[in-house]
Amino acid sequence: MYKFCILPAVLLSLYLYRRWRQRSLSDIPGPKSPSFLLGHLGDLLRKNAAEAEFLWQEQFGGVARIKAPFGEDQLWISDPKAIHHVLQTSCYKHPRPADRREFSRLVCDDGVLTMEGDAHKRHRKAMQPAFGMTEARELYPVFQEVAVQLVAKWKELITSDESDMEQSSSDMNVAPWLSRATLDVSVFLFSCAMPLVTTAFDYDFKALDGPNDPLVRSYENFLKNASGTGSSIELLIQSCFQYLPECILAPLVANMPGEAMSQMRENQKIVHGLARGWIADKAHALEVGKGHRDIMTLLVKANSSQDPKTRLSEYEMISQIRTILLAGHETTSNSMSFILWELTKHQDVQACLRREIESARAANDGAPFTAEDIDSMQYLQAVVKEVFRFHAPVYHIMRRSGEDDVLPLFEPIKTKSGTLITDIPVPEGTTFVLSFAAYNRNKKIWGNDADVFRPERWLEENERAGPNVGGYCNLLTFGAGPRRCIVSQHYVLELQTLLVELISNFEFSMTEQTEQVRRMPCAVMVPVVTGEEAKGVQMPLKVSLAPVN
Numbered sequence: 001m002y003k004f005c006i007l008p009a010v011l012l013s014l015y016l017y018r019r020w021r022q023r024s025l026s027d028i029p030g031p032k033s034p035s036f037l038l039g040h041l042g043d044l045l046r047k048n049a050a051e052a053e054f055l056w057q058e059q060f061g062g063v064a065r066i067k068a069p070f071g072e073d074q075l076w077i078s079d080p081k082a083i084h085h086v087l088q089t090s091c092y093k094h095p096r097p098a099d100r101r102e103f104s105r106l107v108c109d110d111g112v113l114t115m116e117g118d119a120h121k122r123h124r125k126a127m128q129p130a131f132g133m134t135e136a137r138e139l140y141p142v143f144q145e146v147a148v149q150l151v152a153k154w155k156e157l158i159t160s161d162e163s164d165m166e167q168s169s170s171d172m173n174v175a176p177w178l179s180r181a182t183l184d185v186s187v188f189l190f191s192c193a194m195p196l197v198t199t200a201f202d203y204d205f206k207a208l209d210g211p212n213d214p215l216v217r218s219y220e221n222f223l224k225n226a227s228g229t230g231s232s233i234e235l236l237i238q239s240c241f242q243y244l245p246e247c248i249l250a251p252l253v254a255n256m257p258g259e260a261m262s263q264m265r266e267n268q269k270i271v272h273g274l275a276r277g278w279i280a281d282k283a284h285a286l287e288v289g290k291g292h293r294d295i296m297t298l299l300v301k302a303n304s305s306q307d308p309k310t311r312l313s314e315y316e317m318i319s320q321i322r323t324i325l326l327a328g329h330e331t332t333s334n335s336m337s338f339i340l341w342e343l344t345k346h347q348d349v350q351a352c353l354r355r356e357i358e359s360a361r362a363a364n365d366g367a368p369f370t371a372e373d374i375d376s377m378q379y380l381q382a383v384v385k386e387v388f389r390f391h392a393p394v395y396h397i398m399r400r401s402g403e404d405d406v407l408p409l410f411e412p413i414k415t416k417s418g419t420l421i422t423d424i425p426v427p428e429g430t431t432f433v434l435s436f437a438a439y440n441r442n443k444k445i446w447g448n449d450a451d452v453f454r455p456e457r458w459l460e461e462n463e464r465a466g467p468n469v470g471g472y473c474n475l476l477t478f479g480a481g482p483r484r485c486i487v488s489q490h491y492v493l494e495l496q497t498l499l500v501e502l503i504s505n506f507e508f509s510m511t512e513q514t515e516q517v518r519r520m521p522c523a524v525m526v527p528v529v530t531g532e533e534a535k536g537v538q539m540p541l542k543v544s545l546a547p548v549n
């Protein structure tokens with residue numbers, strides 16, 4: 001009889017000990033928990049992405065105490081100094097929570113995104129040289145070729161649309177097209193011999209051509225299916241994972257049943273098969289002296305390195321490929337959907353952007369743009385930055401304190417007992433929810449119109465308040481610190497190139513469905529149509545041929 005009481009007693013003691021360890025957080029103000037069982041999980045995962053977080057920032061400032069399931073305290077943070085401390089100063093002291101890491105492992109194996117500490121440094125060191133500015137510029141012909149091919153596909157669709165008598169417009173869901181276009185760019189990185197400039201035009205971009213290609217199908221709605229919000233009971237079960245020791249957690253997560261899990265396993269099988277082929281091709285190219293600073297050359301060289309500080313095993317190489325394929329196309333294609341959404345809602349911005357592109361083309365005598373031409377388009381830069389500020393695809397990330405620490409604050413907060421504090425002592429084991437979306441709309445930093453979409457702000461000479469968080473344009477859209485996005489510069493050029501081609505050729509306007517688009521919280525925020533969430537990622541727009549001048 002007594003032995004049946006041992007397990008509940010151990011769990012209860014652990015629970016009480018964790019609550020006791022968190023007592024220093026009890027004086028931090030925060031929103032009232034809607035439920036003991038789920039805490040604020042519903043607010044974070046069921047509403048529109050970051051909707052609750054914008055309200056918390058208005059109400060409590062840059063830090064709030066929120067509740068995890070079973071009444072556990074978490075710190076929700078948008079304060080720039082505190083985020084800088086966690087991501088930059090103490091990056092390796094505060095890793096991703098183990099349950100989050102296991103989820104990453106499901107979608108990208110043991111690549112740079114999943115690693116911690118020295119292993120992370122080793123992975124990053126092996127890959128970083130492939131993602132500099134020079135390398136980004138070398139990829140420009142690839143970005144341009146994919147954009148030209150996408151334009152051709154949409155023109156074909158529009159002129160064959162029989163519902164439009166003049167065959168000059170078509171209502172379409174642009175999201176899967178953008179996803180396939182960005183997947184094509186990512187696949188190119190691995191499957192093509194260098195130098196890029198001579199190969200981009202001979203290369204067969206499969207994803208745009210073949211929605212039925214197994215790789216394309218395995219990535220359809222990938223993150224939405226993998227992390228889309230389920231029922232309360234599913235949320236509760238998933239949140240219990242954080243209490244399990246890693247030796248139980250890893251096999252449990254890896255063997256979970258369900259359709260989404262089958263899709264992830266199928267994706268793993270397909271990517272591993274392709275990756276082995278790409279590695280063999282590149283190893284052969286290296287043998288005959290065709291190396292470069294591209295990602296595949298670096299990976300293959302890292303595999304044969306004698307230095308344990310830079311060596312990657314074959315499995316780690318394959319994991320990097322799966323990581324880049326996923327990270328490289330989901331965030332980029334969703335950002336592109338949000339750019340077109342904002343341009344559709346703000347016709348004046350769309351017209352202004354088109355004017356800038358047309359006058360650049362006229363000044364160029366109609367010659368194709370170079371990467372430098374794209375860089376010199378000031379309004380284009382402003383539009384893209386404003387969309388990054390307004391719609392951060394990675395709207396929040398989580399970290400768990402690996403040791404006791406003190407978080408400094410940019411904006412002091414008043415505790416429940418009335419004391420004004422400028423830092424917060426946090427015990428080991430505290431979960432931080434770092435809100436990139438809320439920081440990007442913090443009025444103290446971006447001004448009183450931070451909630452308004454206004455690209456012009458980037459053309460004004462205003463001094464910006466707040467500390468430098470170390471991210472792209474002082475935004476947190478690409479993260480910050482040693483784990484910031486590996487490619488922030490590089491892929492902005494991809495988006496800009498795609499946008500220039502699309503705006504030169506098409507006009508975008510609202511359909512009834514566009515009004516129903518909302519930002520659904522998944523591992524990466526995705527656009528869906530309210531009431532049609534089961535259909536997956538959607539960005540329905542009316543796409544018309546742009547008038548020829």
Ligand code: HEM
Nearest residue numbers: 112113327328331332335394397477478479483485486491
């Ligand atoms: C609009 C596009 C993108 C956005 C907004 C974005 C955002 C981010 C953010 C916020 C992080 C940090 C996550 C964290 O700290 O937990 C990250 C990491 C990462 N991103 Fe991106 N990303 C984008 C495009 C890409 C592309 C195109 C690639 C690859 C070609 C890529 C590869 C990675 C990798 C490998 C990491 C992990 C870095 C590490 O842990 O050291 N991302 N990204």
